[in-house]
Amino acid sequence: MQLLDDIKGFLNTFSETMFMDVVNYSLTRDKYDSMFLRDARYPELGELRSTQVEGDSLIVKFDGYVLRIQGTDNGVLKFTWTDGPALPISDPSFVKPIQDGERYLFGKNVVSLQKDGLTVADPEGVVLHHEFFPSFGSDITHSFEIGEEDIISGLGEKAAPLNMIGHVYRLWNHDANGSYGPDSDPLYLNAPVMLHGHEGRFVLIFYANAGDSTVDVGYSDERRLSISFRSKPLEYYIITGDLDSIYSRFAEITGKPYKPPYWAFEFQQSRYSYMDTKEVRDVVDGFISRGIPLGAIYLDIDYMDSFKMFTFDQKRFGDIKQLTDYMMKNGVRLITIMEPSVKMEPGYDLYEEGLKNGYFVRYPDGNVMYAPVWPEMAAFPDFTDAGAREWYSSKYDFMRSMGISGFWHDMNEPAIFVAWGDNTMPRSAVHSIGRHEEVHNLYGYYMDKAAFDHLSRSERPFILSRSGWAGISQYSWIWTGDTETSWKELKQNIVTILHMSMSGITLTGCDIGGFTGSPTPHLFIRWLQASLFFPLYRVHSDKRSKRREPWAFGDHEREIIDVIRMRHSFVPQIYSEAISSSITGRPILRPVFWADPKNTLAMSIDDEYMMGDDLLIAPVVEDHVINREVFLPSGRWYDISNDSVVEGHITYGVNLSTVPIFVREGSAILRENNGIEVHLYLGSGRAKRTFYISSGNDDVKVDIEFDGRDIRMNPDRPVSVKFIVLHGFGSMTPTLNGNQVRIENGRISIE
Numbered sequence: 001m002q003l004l005d006d007i008k009g010f011l012n013t014f015s016e017t018m019f020m021d022v023v024n025y026s027l028t029r030d031k032y033d034s035m036f037l038r039d040a041r042y043p044e045l046g047e048l049r050s051t052q053v054e055g056d057s058l059i060v061k062f063d064g065y066v067l068r069i070q071g072t073d074n075g076v077l078k079f080t081w082t083d084g085p086a087l088p089i090s091d092p093s094f095v096k097p098i099q100d101g102e103r104y105l106f107g108k109n110v111v112s113l114q115k116d117g118l119t120v121a122d123p124e125g126v127v128l129h130h131e132f133f134p135s136f137g138s139d140i141t142h143s144f145e146i147g148e149e150d151i152i153s154g155l156g157e158k159a160a161p162l163n164m165i166g167h168v169y170r171l172w173n174h175d176a177n178g179s180y181g182p183d184s185d186p187l188y189l190n191a192p193v194m195l196h197g198h199e200g201r202f203v204l205i206f207y208a209n210a211g212d213s214t215v216d217v218g219y220s221d222e223r224r225l226s227i228s229f230r231s232k233p234l235e236y237y238i239i240t241g242d243l244d245s246i247y248s249r250f251a252e253i254t255g256k257p258y259k260p261p262y263w264a265f266e267f268q269q270s271r272y273s274y275m276d277t278k279e280v281r282d283v284v285d286g287f288i289s290r291g292i293p294l295g296a297i298y299l300d301i302d303y304m305d306s307f308k309m310f311t312f313d314q315k316r317f318g319d320i321k322q323l324t325d326y327m328m329k330n331g332v333r334l335i336t337i338m339e340p341s342v343k344m345e346p347g348y349d350l351y352e353e354g355l356k357n358g359y360f361v362r363y364p365d366g367n368v369m370y371a372p373v374w375p376e377m378a379a380f381p382d383f384t385d386a387g388a389r390e391w392y393s394s395k396y397d398f399m400r401s402m403g404i405s406g407f408w409h410d411m412n413e414p415a416i417f418v419a420w421g422d423n424t425m426p427r428s429a430v431h432s433i434g435r436h437e438e439v440h441n442l443y444g445y446y447m448d449k450a451a452f453d454h455l456s457r458s459e460r461p462f463i464l465s466r467s468g469w470a471g472i473s474q475y476s477w478i479w480t481g482d483t484e485t486s487w488k489e490l491k492q493n494i495v496t497i498l499h500m501s502m503s504g505i506t507l508t509g510c511d512i513g514g515f516t517g518s519p520t521p522h523l524f525i526r527w528l529q530a531s532l533f534f535p536l537y538r539v540h541s542d543k544r545s546k547r548r549e550p551w552a553f554g555d556h557e558r559e560i561i562d563v564i565r566m567r568h569s570f571v572p573q574i575y576s577e578a579i580s581s582s583i584t585g586r587p588i589l590r591p592v593f594w595a596d597p598k599n600t601l602a603m604s605i606d607d608e609y610m611m612g613d614d615l616l617i618a619p620v621v622e623d624h625v626i627n628r629e630v631f632l633p634s635g636r637w638y639d640i641s642n643d644s645v646v647e648g649h650i651t652y653g654v655n656l657s658t659v660p661i662f663v664r665e666g667s668a669i670l671r672e673n674n675g676i677e678v679h680l681y682l683g684s685g686r687a688k689r690t691f692y693i694s695s696g697n698d699d700v701k702v703d704i705e706f707d708g709r710d711i712r713m714n715p716d717r718p719v720s721v722k723f724i725v726l727h728g729f730g731s732m733t734p735t736l737n738g739n740q741v742r743i744e745n746g747r748i749s750i751e
Contacts, residue, residue, distance in 0.1 A: 048115075048133075058104050058111070065081055071094060076239050077106060080234075118133075143226040146165060146198075152196055153502040155499060159495075162495050171212070173188055175415035178516065178542070180481070180484065208236065212229070243594055243597065254470045260462065263405075264295070268297070269296075274299060298336070301339070303320075306345075324404065335406035338451075339410050339412070340409075340411065361425065363428065383450055384442065388432075393450040396454060408464045412465060444465055448468060462477070464477045464536065478500065478505055478509075479538065485545070493530070509535060519548075530619035573691075579699050608631065614664040615664075663727075664681070665728070667683075669681070675722035683707075700718055
């Protein structure tokens with residue numbers, strides 16, 4: 001019955017021709033996979049035979065494999081068991097290991113071999129990581145030890161608990177078919193990156209494999225995490241140190257986040273779909289007339305001519321340039337959706353060029369792989385090929401000439417319409433760097449890289465992507481895709497985004513209000529509040545949902561506008577954290593345990609999050625709440641609403657307008673208020689902070705030191721800064737750069 005219901009639903013959406021294309025593709029996929037894929041059978045590991053230091057490596061020989069161990073002087077270890085497809089990562093500089101009896105010293109890490117595995121310890125002998133030698137058979141399985149009180153987070157975009165122990169996950173980028181909620185797996189972006197915490201110590205494990213794998217996080221064996229790969233390579237990195245240094249070193253391997261444009265952090269409005277230029281202009285005018293901050297509006301797939309990439313429907317969007325000119329005059333950008341599918345249509349320039357130059361993904365016998373998606377049968381660029389990337393991305397120039405400011409990459413898992421089975425390419429399909437089953441998780445990554453490499457030659461681009469892999473933040477932003485509309489999913493979005501942060505993915509956000517469904521005004525307001533510090537602040541929904549422009553919520557319009565204005569006031573600080581992240585590699589958003597790593601209670605906090613070192617938000621994520629329990633990391637925190645100083649575990653009274661936000665003492669926070677204000681929160685000692693202020697295509701670095709007597713700021717008159725606002729200073733009158741200043745209502749004017 002379910003199959004019949006699925007067929008009926010499909011025919012209600014698409015034509016009978018499309019239905020037959022879907023069936024034929026599913027048959028063709030299965031035929032090629034059965035012809036060209038063979039079950040792997042890897043040789044057994046055998047016995048350990050010898051160890052020897054050679055150059056910068058420790059070589060460990062087994063009967064069936066040779067393990068190469070390399071390390072840096074600052075906490076990075078690399079383990080290579082097999083070869084495999086070339087992946088987009090860069091090794092750090094390795095040092096020569098030093099043998100000390102049965103131990104091998106790699107800078108700060110000590111590696112010891114045992115009969116069944118190896119350990120990584122610090123110089124004092126504290127074991128940081130214990131793993132078991134891998135098993136080889138129909139797949140490759142690697143395991144390491146986990147403890148009863150440990151925490152495992154990461155693995156990319158996961159609708160999972162903050163501590164993933166006790167569950168099984170698949171790493172295979174997957175279209176969630178229009179809607180998903182908590183516990184759905186897998187989702188659009190999977191990254192083989194895990195943060196392992198134990199008693200305040202942390203280790204990051206990163207597997208350099210972009211194929212299909214399963215991660216058993218203490219489900220089958222509560223003391224062991226096992227990851228099984230269907231294809232090579234088995235190559236992984238173990239990074240030790242404190243949380244800041246771990247992610248800085250990880251970013252050196254996978255790539256640091258890029259520096260985005262300032263406007264991308266402003267409020268963004270989207271819908272599937274705004275159907276013509278008049279509708280878009282009316283929405284823009286609605287924001288302008290009400291004085292609501294607006295950075296961008298999105299066009300979903302209906303702007304195109306027959307869903308063909310780099311086209312506009314001439315009847316409904318023929319005056320697109322006039323629209324974008326009008327929007328830009330009012331400080332609003334237009335962003336268009338882009339998909340990897342190229343409609344199979346003779347005479348369509350993009351299709352003909354890709355066919356002529358061999359830029360499309362193929363079957364093993366050399367035939368172009370065609371599959372049904374929105375434009376019906378389509379070919380797919382092989383983005384792993386540099387020539388195909390340069391060809392495809394050059395077409396973005398046309399979109400830019402039409403005034404398009406940003407690009408939204410969708411369906412790039414890649415997603416394909418199927419009648420049964422996996423809704424993506426055949427595993428046997430061929431890319432320039434390997435079979436699809438080996439590099440599937442890199443398809444969206446390389447599409448994003450194509451656009452970024454081309455667009456970044458002239459500007460800081462904005463690219464939002466549904467899919468990717470480890471290191472994707474060097475090219476694009478990521479959002480959590482087609483979430484359902486529910487209170488459970490509101491809370492889950494916070495945790496999912498924290499999993500991405502713990503995977504090194506920093507430029508993130510969600511569809512505020514959920515993609516499928518119509519939120520009540522209360523749920524929508526709480527979702528806006530919970531997302532206040534997400535880098536991406538975008539409202540989006542599907543065609544069956546009620547409108548979500550602020551004025552669509554009747555009596556709650558004013559409350560919604562107030563939240564959007566609050567977000568606007570924090571944009572300078574969020575932007576500064578993003579620039580800092582691009583320099584250090586550390587995530588923008590962090591779980592609470594980041595600020596209190598030795599506190600076991602902090603490990604369980606999954607409904608709060610931090611932005612950078614100094615801001616904590618404890619949003620209301622349940623309905624009918626009048627009191628909110630808040631956990632604060634050790635130290636003193638200012639309640640941003642009234643400057644009261646609080647500590648520890650508190651009960652916070654809330655109404656619909658309440659957003660519990662706290663600032664660590666000794667912090668400097670940027671706020672927008674008709675110019676930038678620097679808010680200083682006095683601590684018990686002298687504090688130092690650095691922030692970054694946008695100055696066109698550049699940034700101004702500002703260093704500030706302060707206590708109750710003296711404030712030092714360099715440069716002394718930063719661009720756009722109008723006031724310094726004092727918190728907790730009482731009657732104290734500090735000097736500014738050695739000069740006496742006038743303080744009015746707790747504010748120092750520096751104009």
